Amino acid sequence: GAVVSQHPSWVICKSGTSVKIECRxxxxxxxxxFWYRQFPKQSLMLxxxxxxxxxxxxxxxxxxxxxxxxxxxxxxxxxxxxxxHPEDSSFYICSxxxxxxxxxxxxxxxxxxxx
Amino acid sequence: xxxxxQIPAALxxxxxxxxxxxxxxxxxxxxxxxxFRQDPGKGLTSLLLIQxxxxxxxxxxxxxxxxxxxxxxxxxxxxSQPGDSATYLCAVGDTNAGKSTFGDGTTLTVKP
Numbered sequence: 001g002a003v004v005s006q007h008p009s010w011v012i013c014k015s016g017t018s019v020k021i022e023c024r025x026x027x028x029x030x031x032x033x034f035w036y037r038q039f040p041k042q043s044l045m046l047x048x049x050x051x052x053x054x055x056x057x058x059x060x061x062x063x064x065x066x067x068x069x070x071x072x073x074x075x076x077x078x079x080x081x082x083x084x085h086p087e088d089s090s091f092y093i094c095s096x097x098x099x100x101x102x103x104x105x106x107x108x109x110x111x112x113x114x115x
Numbered sequence: 116x117x118x119x120x121q122i123p124a125a126l127x128x129x130x131x132x133x134x135x136x137x138x139x140x141x142x143x144x145x146x147x148x149x150x151f152r153q154d155p156g157k158g159l160t161s162l163l164l165i166q167x168x169x170x171x172x173x174x175x176x177x178x179x180x181x182x183x184x185x186x187x188x189x190x191x192x193x194x195s196q197p198g199d200s201a202t203y204l205c206a207v208g209d210t211n212a213g214k215s216t217f218g219d220g221t222t223l224t225v226k227p
Contacts, residue, residue, distance in 0.1 A: 009158065034214050044204070044217040093159060097213035103147055103166075104213045109158035 002028045004096045006107030013084055013114055021079045021110045023094035029074035030096035034104065035067075038091040047092075050077045084114040117142045119207050121218035128195055129226050136190040136221045138205030143183045147208040150179050150190050152201045153220070159204070163190070167210075195225045 003026040013019045023033055033050040048058045048069050056069035066088075068080040077096075081088055093109035118141045128134055138148070147166050151159045163172045163179040165188070171180040178191040192199060202222045206215040 006158075032213055036215075036217075043219040044206075046214055046216075049214060091158075095213070095215065103149075103164065103208060104215065106151075106159055106161065111156065111158075 002026075002096075002098055002105045004030075004094065004105045004107040006094055006110055008110055009108060010111040011113070013112070015085055015114055016083055018080055018082045019084055019112060021081075021092055021094075021112075023077045023079070023096065023107050025075045025096040025098075025105070028096075028098050030077075030098065031074065032097040033071060033077040034095045034097070035069060035077075035079050036093045036095070038093070040090075044091075044093065047079075081112065084112070086114045088112065089114045117145075117207055117209065117216040119205060119216050119218040121203075121205055121221050123221060124219065125222045125224075127224040127226065130195060130197060132195050132225075133191070133193050134195055134223070136192070136203050136205075136223070138188040138190070138207075138218055140186045140188075140207045140216070143186050144210050145183065145207050146210045146213075148179075148181055148188050149206045149208065149215070150177075150188075151204040151206060153204055154201045162203075192223075195223075197225045197227050199223060200225050 005024045035047045036044040038044045048056045050056045050071040071077040095104040095106045097104045149164045150162045165181040176193040202220045205218040
């Protein structure tokens with residue numbers, strides 16, 4: 001099956017700093033990638049849909065200025081958490097859509113801890 | 116809007132038991148359904164993926180079934196082992212759009 005690589009797998013950062021998470025499709029081109037977030041003891045919730053070459057579409061309640069998404073190529077999407085605060089500590093996971101009418105493949109996820 | 120429910124929220128069984136985890140969804144117009152395993156503090160591990168046209172998938176001691184018309188899927192784990200202890204997530208894939216809706220998960224504990 002197709003492989004999606006997410007990096008880093010875990011990161012600890014200081015409050016007020018920014019952190020970037022990468023999502024790469026290793027053996028296919030992904031026109032669309034999705035970013036999800038999981039707070040402790042809660043389910044994974046869709047944050048935004050990232051389309052190559054265009055602006056991301058954010059779900060209701062997700063701050064687009066705080067969670068910057070860039071999908072500059074067909075194999076890479078990045079999520080930057082700007083001015084991170086402890087409440088941003090969460091598990092973030094991406095998925096990449098091979099093409100329409102096929103399945104989306106998930107990365108392993110990134111655990112972010114803001115101290 | 117798709118809603119996914121997993122029952123039970125937690126399950127504790129003795130080693131060796133066969134068990135069933137349940138997942139229900141409200142909109143039957145799905146593209147696929149995927150079962151994941153998540154260990155504490157870790158990422159997701161894909162267990163089984165069922166396309167909307169399929170009825171079931173099997174991998175080792177795991178069997179997942181899908182009944183689209185009734186909006187249900189089950190994950191059957193045979194001869195459970197302590198190493199099976201984890202949270203199991205059900206994710207329903209949206210038709211044509213690629214995004215998924217996750218259930219809250221079932222936390223399984225298998226006691227030696």
